[in-house]
Amino acid sequence: MSVPATRAASAENALLSVEHLSIRFGGLVAVDDVSFTATDRQITAIIGPNGAGKTTVFNCLTGFYKPTMGRLALRHPSKGEFLLERMEGFHIAQTAGVARTFQNIRLFPAMSVLENLIVAQHNMLMRASGYTVLGLFGSKVYREAEKEAVDLALYWLDRIGLTNRADDAAGNLAYGAQRRLEIARAMCTRPVMLCLDEPAAGLNPRESGELTRLLMAIRDEERIGVLLIEHHMDVVMGISDHVVVLDYGKKISDGSPQAVRDDPAVIRAYLGEEEDEDLPPEVARDIGEERS
Amino acid sequence: MTSARASSATSPRSPLDFPSALRESGVVALVTFGLAFALVGFRAEDVPGGLDIRFRFDEVMAVTAVGFIGRFAWILLRQGRAFPVAVTALPFGAAMVAALLGPLYAPAAKLERFVVFGDLVVNWLLAIFALGFGGRAAWLIWHEASSITPEAREERMDRIGAAIQQASRYVGPLLLGLALALPFMPFADRRLLDIAILVLTYVMLGWGLNIVVGLAGLLDLGYVAFYAVGAYSYALLALHFDLGFWTCLPFAGIMAAFAGILLGFPVLRLRGDYLAIVTLGFGEMVRIILLNWYKFTKGPDGLSGIPRPTFFGLPMTANPPEGTQSFHQFFGLEYSSVDRIIFLYFLILALAMITNLFTLRIRKLPVGRAWEALREDEIACRSLGINPRNTKLTAFAIGAMFGGFGGAFFATRQGFISPESFTFIESAIILSIVVLGGMGSQIGVVFAAILLIGLPEFFRELQQYRMLAFGAAMVTIMVWRPRGLLAHREPTIRLEDARLKSASADSGGQPP
Ligand SMILES: Nc1ncnc2c1ncn2[C@@H]1O[C@H](COP(=O)(O)OP(=O)(O)OP(=O)(O)O)[C@@H](O)[C@H]1O
Ligand SMILES: [Mg+2]
Numbered sequence: 001m002s003v004p005a006t007r008a009a010s011a012e013n014a015l016l017s018v019e020h021l022s023i024r025f026g027g028l029v030a031v032d033d034v035s036f037t038a039t040d041r042q043i044t045a046i047i048g049p050n051g052a053g054k055t056t057v058f059n060c061l062t063g064f065y066k067p068t069m070g071r072l073a074l075r076h077p078s079k080g081e082f083l084l085e086r087m088e089g090f091h092i093a094q095t096a097g098v099a100r101t102f103q104n105i106r107l108f109p110a111m112s113v114l115e116n117l118i119v120a121q122h123n124m125l126m127r128a129s130g131y132t133v134l135g136l137f138g139s140k141v142y143r144e145a146e147k148e149a150v151d152l153a154l155y156w157l158d159r160i161g162l163t164n165r166a167d168d169a170a171g172n173l174a175y176g177a178q179r180r181l182e183i184a185r186a187m188c189t190r191p192v193m194l195c196l197d198e199p200a201a202g203l204n205p206r207e208s209g210e211l212t213r214l215l216m217a218i219r220d221e222e223r224i225g226v227l228l229i230e231h232h233m234d235v236v237m238g239i240s241d242h243v244v245v246l247d248y249g250k251k252i253s254d255g256s257p258q259a260v261r262d263d264p265a266v267i268r269a270y271l272g273e274e275e276d277e278d279l280p281p282e283v284a285r286d287i288g289e290e291r292s
Numbered sequence: 293m294t295s296a297r298a299s300s301a302t303s304p305r306s307p308l309d310f311p312s313a314l315r316e317s318g319v320v321a322l323v324t325f326g327l328a329f330a331l332v333g334f335r336a337e338d339v340p341g342g343l344d345i346r347f348r349f350d351e352v353m354a355v356t357a358v359g360f361i362g363r364f365a366w367i368l369l370r371q372g373r374a375f376p377v378a379v380t381a382l383p384f385g386a387a388m389v390a391a392l393l394g395p396l397y398a399p400a401a402k403l404e405r406f407v408v409f410g411d412l413v414v415n416w417l418l419a420i421f422a423l424g425f426g427g428r429a430a431w432l433i434w435h436e437a438s439s440i441t442p443e444a445r446e447e448r449m450d451r452i453g454a455a456i457q458q459a460s461r462y463v464g465p466l467l468l469g470l471a472l473a474l475p476f477m478p479f480a481d482r483r484l485l486d487i488a489i490l491v492l493t494y495v496m497l498g499w500g501l502n503i504v505v506g507l508a509g510l511l512d513l514g515y516v517a518f519y520a521v522g523a524y525s526y527a528l529l530a531l532h533f534d535l536g537f538w539t540c541l542p543f544a545g546i547m548a549a550f551a552g553i554l555l556g557f558p559v560l561r562l563r564g565d566y567l568a569i570v571t572l573g574f575g576e577m578v579r580i581i582l583l584n585w586y587k588f589t590k591g592p593d594g595l596s597g598i599p600r601p602t603f604f605g606l607p608m609t610a611n612p613p614e615g616t617q618s619f620h621q622f623f624g625l626e627y628s629s630v631d632r633i634i635f636l637y638f639l640i641l642a643l644a645m646i647t648n649l650f651t652l653r654i655r656k657l658p659v660g661r662a663w664e665a666l667r668e669d670e671i672a673c674r675s676l677g678i679n680p681r682n683t684k685l686t687a688f689a690i691g692a693m694f695g696g697f698g699g700a701f702f703a704t705r706q707g708f709i710s711p712e713s714f715t716f717i718e719s720a721i722i723l724s725i726v727v728l729g730g731m732g733s734q735i736g737v738v739f740a741a742i743l744l745i746g747l748p749e750f751f752r753e754l755q756q757y758r759m760l761a762f763g764a765a766m767v768t769i770m771v772w773r774p775r776g777l778l779a780h781r782e783p784t785i786r787l788e789d790a791r792l793k794s795a796s797a798d799s800g801g802q803p804p
Contacts, residue, residue, distance in 0.1 A: 094677030108668035112783035119665045120676045125658035150790045166787040
């Protein structure tokens with residue numbers, strides 16, 4: 001791998017490059033000609049006011065929506081390039097290695113915490129179980145694969161501090177724990193790109209701090225790319241390497257957290273046209289925090 | 293019971309809101325009147341020279357009164373005024389029982405004069421109703437508690453469900469032992485064995501459908517179609533190609549699984565109600581095809597002369613054809629017609645147990661976990677790379693396969709099949725067994741099948757009221773415990789098992 005200094009977010013070495021992405025729902029252009037790149041071992045944040053089209057970008061990336069226009073290229077470190085806009089939803093997660101969480105948590109609530117993490121390793125286990133046939137007879141290959149899956153699940157359980165709740169139904173966890181579990185579940189698919197939709201929403205400051213540390217650890221230890229949608233500006237400014245700002249479906253700013261924070265277009269988007277444009281960034285940030 | 297509940301119950305009594313209570317009871321009485329007017333108000337009677345319609349005023353009025361009084365009692369109970377209910381309902385119920393039993397034991401007393409309705413069963417229902425209300429009121433007085441909250445009840449039932457699930461480790465083998473011993477019990481006559489075979493058939497079908505409904509969460513109202521496909525596959529193969537039961541059994545399963553995939557494809561995108569309607573239509577389609585494709589299926593005439601199963605090639609007949617031996621001759625036994633029934637009994641027991649073991653095993657395999665995940669959240673499944681199409685299709689196919697095995701058994705047991713055996717009501721009964729037992733609960737299916745199939749068979753005398761009781765039981769369960777009697781989900785892997793698995797192999801270093 002190349003050293004970070006040379007890893008500028010240029011199109012050639014980007015993990016993900018989004019080019020001219022547009023999607024319209026009837027008359028509404030939810031995402032309008034958005035281009036940006038995301039690099040591995042970096043946290044790329046996507047911010048913007050409510051309804052800016054952030055979740056819609058995720059839905060295009062993960063195959064839930066088919067974009068009207070644009071190219072979504074993911075360069076998998078070992079499997080080559082995938083054009084995500086041409087792939088079916090489950091296929092993106094299965095082969096291209098893009099995992100996501102949801103703005104409204106989507107766990108398997110009646111299943112246990114541990115089971116949630118094992119289900120995430122479905123494809124690996126399915127292959128090892130000979131598409132169920134060998135598994136029915138308890139073949140050795142399957143048992144080894146299951147052990148591997150269990151190991152990974154236990155590892156992530158420990159990372160998110162939920163080992164003692166392993167056998168509880170996921171739906172019975174507290175809100176913050178559910179958020180962490182959803183991230184761990186996504187990580188159990190062994191992704192190269194992790195897309196997190198407002199992971200800090202509804203967390204208290206302590207949980208929010210834990211989350212920040214978890215995300216930085218994922219970036220640095222797992223060496224994958226992280227795409228992060230977030231309204232909590234302290235989280236965004238604290239951990240992201242690169243920020244993309246959307247407003248009414250258009251990209252209005254793109255750059256380092258510091259550059260974006262000082263960008264007048266961003267301040268205008270968050271405060272509205274008629275407000276004084278010369279507000280100091282600290283004030284802008286505080287107001288941005290209150291909105292979430 | 294617990295002090296916490298008692299304390300929450302003895303809330304200060306608010307004065308009873310008479311007008312609104314009367315209004316509510318009045319509305320219920322009005323609704324009852326409307327229903328009774330339409331349902332029991334008219335009776336066609338044989339009169340010389342044709343039929344005549346008689347209006348049954350007394351019955352309609354009596355039912356309306358029962359509706360009014362019942363609702364009023366219910367309101368009183370709800371507001372914690374158990375005492376007046378207890379002192380009226382208990383004596384009334386007791387008097388009814390006395391009046392109903394009186395003629396049997398003390399005809400001289402002429403107690404039947406006090407009976408409210410003309411119909412015996414309605415009287416009994418009323419008596420049970422009154423005693424139920426009175427008993428509940430008495431219980432509340434005893435515990436000084438108003439009715440417990442639905443959440444608390446749900447929780448308590450959940451604990452019971454969990455306890456039974458825990459116990460099913462012992463209850464399962466125990467039931468199996470009982471089932472194995474049943475044919476050799478002194479009281480096991482032909483009638484009992486026939487009922488047992490019927491119950492086991494439904495247990496097997498329930499377990500099969502449980503894969504689709506309980507695990508994968510796909511509401512299937514047309515399960516009987518696969519039962520029919522299995523039965524006809526076996527019957528047609530056996531009649532046209534002169535094949536035996538054991539040869540045809542796998543084919544019956546495969547054909548049914550194929551039918552399952554055929555159904556699965558068009559309904560991949562449907563959920564909930566829409567899925568239910570399409571599956572219902574599919575069930576009817578299969579039946580109507582069987583009914584109308586006369587050349588192939590003999591339509592309404594049905595197929596007869598379907599061969600009976602053999603015991604490792606030994607037929608179970610009194611007089612085997614020239615040159616072959618039958619079961620009793622081979623073993624040097626006296627011929628007994630019950631032997632064949634016992635054989636059928638063990639056959640369906642084995643088939644049912646295979647279904648059960650398969651389900652228990654597959655639940656712990658990736659595909660089983662994916663089914664449950666799909667039931668929980670299909671979108672999340674897709675985001676994890678689970679192919680919803682294949683996962684659903686396997687659920688349909690495997691569920692259908694067991695329906696097909698069940699159908700083949702049905703055909704060989706009856707020796708005759710016709711489309712009449714595969715009507716929607718069969719699907720409804722099988723689904724009721726699954727829902728009543730608690731979706732996904734294997735032991736629940738057994739209890740529900742005994743409750744819904746076994747008991748009504750024993751009480752055949754009450755024939756027309758069986759469906760009424762059936763409906764009442766379903767409604768009660770849906771109100772009282774919507775998730776089914778024994779719905780309690782046990783995780784497919786626990787932390788201890790996981791740790792054991794993890795430790796079992798060599799070093800197993802940290803994953804990347
Ligand atoms: N399936 C859809 N059909 C029609 N309109 C949609 C659909 N999905 C999203 N939209 C619209 O697209 C716009 C962008 O929505 P999106 O959910 O992406 O916003 P967001 O940036 O995630 O906002 P928030 O911060 O509130 O989550 C909204 O106006 C929304 O109503
Ligand atoms: Mg959103």
